[in-house]
Ligand SMILES: *[C@@H]1O[C@H](CO)[C@@H](O)[C@H](O)[C@H]1NC(C)=O
């Protein structure tokens with residue numbers, strides 16, 4: 328049962344040798360499965376091919392998925408990436424290349440891994456997660472409370488409502504200094520994305536209360552807001568430890584799926 332546990336690796340941004348990178352490349356979260364593959368196995372060569380494919384694909388499309396079938400089911404490999412939809416293709420490609428490099432360092436020899444940078448997301452595993460909605464809270468971060476700033480909170484609520492009320496995998500909204508953004512991973516259907524964004528925004532409002540910014544990363548989508556622009560999604564965390572504010576890092580990568588599979592919950 329030890330392999331039920333996931334190795335959660337939340338790095339302080341200040342520990343990463345990446346201080347000169349732009350905001351797009353800022354580390355948000357990352358994690359690895361505890362299951363490992365054997366070095367020099369077929370899985371390793373498939374994984375190397377997968378990661379190369381992701382990097383190449385990101386030069387021409389902001390989302391893609393890959394499946395590598397193998398002779399034995401446990402050697403099958405699934406992977407995807409998603410760039411934030413406002414990124415240019417060169418920026419998407421740069422972001423994915425950096426995410427893949429960081430994943431390699433973070434998750435050496437593990438069957439699965441996921442990494443979110445400000446501008447892009449990469450995930451792979453040997454159990455399939457493609458096309459599966461996942462509303463598990465992966466990272467929640469709330470800024471300090473602004474108190475009863477009625478106008479700011481009314482704007483915040485209006486921006487979040489507009490994001491829920493719009494459609495598409497990438498949604499942005501703003502009112503005055505209040506900015507909001509939501510993004511789904513491209514494997515969700517329109518209705519799954521709507522459901523996921525609705526959940527993320529509901530949690531932002533309930534969990535972050537009157538915080539001046541909020542970040543809610545679920546398994547397959549996220550929603551974020553900032554009441555004091557610039558947009559939270561391009562704000563860097565320069566020089567500060569990653570967890571400077573109320574942050575709850577809860578679970579990662581198929582935790583629910585894995586636990587269900589092994590415990591038959
Ligand atoms: C993933 O790989 C590990 C290690 O080889 C194996 O124990 C596990 O059953 C695999 N998972 C799936 C879904 O095949």
Ligand SMILES: *[C@@H]1O[C@H](CO)[C@@H](O)[C@H](O)[C@H]1NC(C)=O
Nearest residue numbers: 391392393457458513514515
């Ligand atoms: C995976 O990518 C293929 C094309 O490369 C696409 O047809 C398919 O819909 C994608 N699947 C998911 C779950 O996104």
